[in-house]
Amino acid sequence: GVDQPDDLGYNFKMKALEYHFTWGIMKGDIKELDSLPEKLLDRIMRFITPKYHATYFNLLAFLSHLEGNNVSALEYLHKSESVLKDRQDDTELLVTYANFAWVHYHSGNLDDVDNYIGKLENINKAFPSALNIQGSLPSVHGEKGWSLIRLGDIFYRRVKESFQKALEGEPDNASFNVGYALVLYRLEGMVKNKRVSSVMTAAANQLRKALSLEPDNSELMVLLALKLKKNQENKLESMKLIKEALRLSPDVPHVLSYVAKYFKNEGSINESLQVLGKALELAPNSHFLHHQIGLCHKQQLIQMFEQKRKGGQVKVGQIKAKVEVCICHFSRAVDLKPSNIHARVNLAEAYGNNYQLEEAMKIFTVEDKSHNIHTRGQFKNAYQIPNESWDRKQAGKRLKQIAERWQLENYISTIISSLSLALPFPFPHLKKIVTSYKTEHSNKKIKNSSAIVLTLKKTYYKDSGNCYSCCYSLGLMF
Incomplete structure (x- = not known):
């Protein structure tokens, strides 16, 4: 970016706002930064509902600026503004306008910085006088949650906090409830050893609430189905959710992947592979x-x-x-x-x-x-x-x-030679058998190789056409 003299307090004003550039997102913490923009664009074009487009465009603008491309960043911000222009709640524009101000500031466009700071102040005037009013608005907390959840699991706990704050102000907001349900599901999946035995976990309860507010959200359906299937009493409901999700989203890869996971966990591996194969055709680079x-x-x-x-x-x-x-x-x-x-x-x-x-x-x-x-x-x-x-x-x-097993390599290599010399015949799979033998007896030291040699000899003479029978006689699997 372009460094600007701060005699007018621009730097102070920028840091006082709540938006991507003040949320403490370190470039090194973002998973797969190179491929993330392509994934976000793919979601916008094919899979997500329009009401989430502005969030994705804001995030794309942030990523573009991180890569030093302010022209692209401004293009994405204009798209975000266009999506939001017909919204009744002007506060949803706050993060977009703050991002505009930041990118223009670092591009040296101070007139534009003043313009967007003015727009932010006009929106804030509609609220009672308060310090940093932007930071207390549910729409800002919700935007923060939806942005951070796309950047990787290192941000999940902050995502949870953001949606909790957003829901304190708007407890029945569908978007905030959906985001909160998704992050709870992911967090519970990261601590499997601490999960309660009941299926009615915090995530399961939140998924139900979110689904009641967005009844056609197929992703919520499959996630709830995955939670419910752990209890035999809920098998019918979980399968009903899976079928409905497939009906609503027969060509959405991330939904199909969860459906496949459901079938795999149920032991229906072939059915899971069939669903995954279809999803892979739609998203070959997933x-x-x-x-x-x-x-x-x-x-x-x-x-x-x-x-x-x-x-x-x-x-x-x-x-x-x-x-x-x-x-x-x-x-x-x-x-x-x-x-x-x-x-x-x-x-x-x-x-x-x-x-x-x-x-x-x-x-x-x-x-x-x-x-x-x-x-x-x-x-x-x-x-x-x-x-x-x-x-x-x-x-x-x-x-x-x-x-x-890696440590066995050095040990095995030392006894292969002696075994090869001791056997009166060539044995092409000798190393594999010795490896298997040592793996099965990892707690014992093989002081000499005579027992193995004797077994190999006997097996060889019984069935010289099937060298793998040696492994059966040794009771080994490989």
């Missing part, structure tokens, strides 16, 4: 959809392992193919959103199932060429989830498991 598809295939992979454990016939090729599908979608999810730690953990697990332990390690560490990073402690420090949550703890557990 990291969330690729991640959810990967999780469905992961669930099917777990079912294969369970079937195999119980003695069922599962071909090795089927398992390998399923693992590769998991890797494909988790990898795409990570590429599209590198900050998605959960997708990274899932990708590392998939690589582990495919015995690509080095690839799993690379996901979480930037390897120093002069130091091999392979200790559990170093690996544990390589992952970061900003908020303390159940998901973070689970990620930590799984990463430790991957790290332990």
Whole structure:
């Protein structure tokens, strides 16, 4: 921006206003800053109702200014003003006008700054005299909540506070109730280990209230359905909500993704994949959809392992193919959103199932060429989830498991040579079997390899055509 002399007190006036530039939003805290504008525009063009367009245009203007593009910022602000011009409540223009003043100030357009500050003062005159009246208006708190919720989970607690303040002034405002319901749902999802057993959580109650005020909001329907399905008595109601949401929004990706999550949680993996596939056609670059598809295939992979454990016939090729599908979608999810730690953990697990332990390690560490990073402690420090949550703890557990498997590499490499020399025949899957054996006996030290060699020899002579039978005789799964 352009630095201006502050002899007329512009800087003081700018900082006294309530808007995006005084809400303490740090550029580094915004998730996926590069791709966020495209996502917001896509929502405006295809999915969200017009009454939310002004909020999105304001946010786009803020992001444009952060990137140094004030021309684009002003264009978005004019669009926001155009959307709001027919609203009966002039206070909804306060944040837009404050943003105008800020961008013009940093562009050196002081006449325009005076113009918009004047507009702000005229709106405030309609209210009883008070210091910083703008900061106490429900419309401003609501705009703040809707803006921050789009920037990532690090802002969710502030979002909750903003909507609470907005609802104190307008308890039956549909927009504020919807925003409050969404943030409560997301916050409860971040602390799964502290959830109460009853489905009637604060989020569930708020979702019901918001839905009563916006009865055609399909996103609220699917979120409430996800809450209700935890209680058998509410299964019929939850399924009714899912069907109605599909009827109202058959082509809205983020609604379809929640529907798919519902079916996946119900064990209907194929149905979930069908819904996700349709959503992916509409939004092929959605990291969330690729991640959810990967999780469905992961669930099917777990079912294969369970079937195999119980003695069922599962071909090795089927398992390998399923693992590769998991890797494909988790990898795409990570590429599209590198900050998605959960997708990274899932990708590392998939690589582990495919015995690509080095690839799993690379996901979480930037390897120093002069130091091999392979200790559990170093690996544990390589992952970061900003908020303390159940998901973070689970990620930590799984990463430790991957790290332990990584630590096996050095040990396994030392015994592979001795095993290869001890066996009177070539064995192409020797490393895989030794890895599996050591993983299954991770708490024991294998002091010599004679037991493994003996088992391999016996199995080889019994069925030389199926090297994987060795694993069955050892009681191993891979």
